[in-house]
Amino acid sequence: MVLFRYLFTCLLSLILLRVLAQEPSQPVRLELPFDPEENDVEVLALPDSSLLVYHKTSNLWDTQATFYFTKYNHVLxxxxxxxxxxxPDSEYLRYFTEKPFTYLVFGKDDLQEYNVVRINLETGQTEFKEFxxxxxxxxxxxxVLQGNYFLITRSKDDGKLLLMHLNPTTGKVKLLPGIYGDKSYFSDLLADPAHDRIDAVLxxxxxxxxxxxxxxxxxxxELLNNYFILQKDDKSLLNAEITRGDSLDKLLxxxxxxxxLRYNRGFFTAPLASRVVDAEFYNVLQLQNFLKYMKPRREARIRRREADRLKAGKEPRYHYRLLLHDLISTPNGYVLAAEAYYPQYRSGAATHRLLGRMGTIRNPEEGYKRTHAVALGFDKNGILLWDNTFPLKDVMSYELVHTLEVGRTRDGRVIMAYPDEDKIIYRIMDEEKFDDEETELEIQPYKESGKIVSTEYPGIIKWYDGTFVAFGFNRVRFSNLDTRNIFYLNKIHF
Structure with missing residues (x-):
């Protein structure tokens, strides 16, 4: 009995050490005196391991407003x-960083008017222009490419998506050549300053x-090149992210x-210059962990059923819609992450127009519910090295936008995380090693700040080298029963 207790204690200690070793740390917290009723706040990660915090303070009628921009270093x-x-009616839309500037785009009540704020990241000097x-x-x-603006917009006449170039010096806007059909959309737009080009994937x-x-x-x-990537056999190419590099080295x-065409059957990689002649295709059943969000018995049953259908030459029954994230470059290749979702309709059948990672045009869906997120690792030639899965429970968005953040640590692990009130739900992926253990991190206040009573508008973004920053509004109760609203930023290191 004594030996059993000793072995049990050792085993429990090893489990606890493993859990504690993997739990992320929260070394720094910053609290700002913002109120969700009075302030709009955005937290933006900058390429020099710093943060840009924008906040707007306006009166009740939104007739007066002040726009503030503050840069914080890696220790906040x-x-x-x-x-x-x-x-005063300016509302933040998008941002982009091209050193030494960060650009923020604001829309107005007049849907044809936009303001672009340009901020010098070294000095903090701001200037803005209206277009x-x-x-x-x-x-x-x-x-932004070499100071020139590239926009994906929507035509007010027919609702089609348009790719535009805007010269900020002259204010001249020109429509760039493309196929603007009712069923066409952009799945990626990538500025590549090292090669002085911008690539649009349609x-x-x-x-x-x-x-x-x-x-x-x-x-x-000005158009440099145009590549038509043709389908192969019975496969239709739905969307893609593009890598940086010379034309001969670029991958889709x-x-x-x-x-x-509503559903994804798998993933592909292809050299841009090959027109998919040398493409690699990987259907869902070939992936080791794609179906691991299911219970083991259900996964086994699905795999047997679909394998029999493939042998019989029948169409697969599995239905997946995937929202792609931006590619992550690694020393040896790339990581692609995607969120599997399905629309929940209010009534009857409905259709929606997917804009890839740019969002969606509203239709009468209640929202988009996630089942799981996946990550796939490829080498520089587009050969699949591994895949992994993060099951998602009760994760939903009313717009078709990303619900989780994806980052990578220096040692090659992939981190997926999303906020859930005062917690961060996360998964650490070591290539194909699947772990079904649920992992969460409770947001910690200052020790002297008392107790977090409530959290509103929580968010999380990847920052640098496996470090994320969580943020949102907290209502904090102090030991003297005094309460106040604050906006918090917690540095989270994996």
Whole structure:
């Protein structure tokens, strides 16, 4: 009996040590005197391991407002602060960093008017310009190449998506050549300053088949190259992310479907210059962990059923819609993450127009529920090395946007995380080693700050080298029963 207790104690100690070793640390917390009723706040990660915090303070009628921008270093110490006098109805939309500047785009009540704030990251000096784009009523993506703006917008006349170039010096806007069909959309837009080009990946569809088209432009919006990526056999290419690099080295990494273009059947990689002649295709059943969000018996049953259907030449029955994340570059290749989702309708059947990672045009869905998230590792030639899965429970969004953040540590582990009130739900992936243990981290206040009573608008973003930052509004109760609202930033290191 004594020996049994000793062995049991040792085993329990090893389990506890393993859990404690993996639990992320929260070395720094910053609390700011913001109130969710009075302040709009955005937290933006900068490439020099710092953060930019934007907040807007306005009166009840939104007739007066002040816009503040503060930079914090890697230990959340203030570096500089500045403000801008924007119109009170300005609302933050997008941002993009091209050293030495960060650009923030603001929309207005007039849907054709936009303000772009340019901030010098070294000095904090801000300046802004107002632009009017008469033909559009929404902006979905914004990127900068050598000081020139590239926008994905929506036509106010027919609702089609448009790719535009805006010269900030002259204010001139031009529509870039592309296929702007009713069933076409952009799945990626990538600025590549090292090669002085920007690549736009378009999905073109006639409702029966789809293909990809990649257009490359220089800083002035002049077309450099145009690649039509044709389908192979019975496979339709649905969407893709593109890598940086020379044209001969660029890869497309994305998803494909078969007869029903609403659903993904697997993933593909292809050299851009090959037009998919040398593409690699990986269906869902080939992936080791894609179905691990299911119970083991259900997974085994699904695999047997689908294998029999494939042998009989029948269409697969599994139905997956995938929202891709940006590619993560690694020393040996790339990591692609995606969220599997399905729409929940209010009534009857409905359709929606997917804009890839840029969002969605609203239709009468209640929202989009997630089943799981996946990560796939590829080498530089596009060969699949591993895959892993993060089961998601009760995760839902009312817009088709990313619900979790994906980062990578220096030692190669992939981190997936999302906020849940005063907790962070996360998964640490060591390549294909699947772990079904649920892991969560409770957001910690200052020891002297008392107790966190409630949390509103929680968020988390990847920061640098396996470090994330969690943020949101807390209502804090102190030992003297005094309470106050604060905006918190917790540095989280995995």
């Amino acid at each position: 110490k203030e570096v500089w602060a500045d403000s801008a006098s924007l119109p 009017e784009i008469e033909t559009v009523d929404a902006l979905y993506e914004f990127q 999905t073109e569809s006639n409702g029966r088949v789809s293909r990809l088209q990649v257009k490359s432009f220089d800083r002035n919006g 990494v994305g998803t494909y479907g078969t007869r029903d």
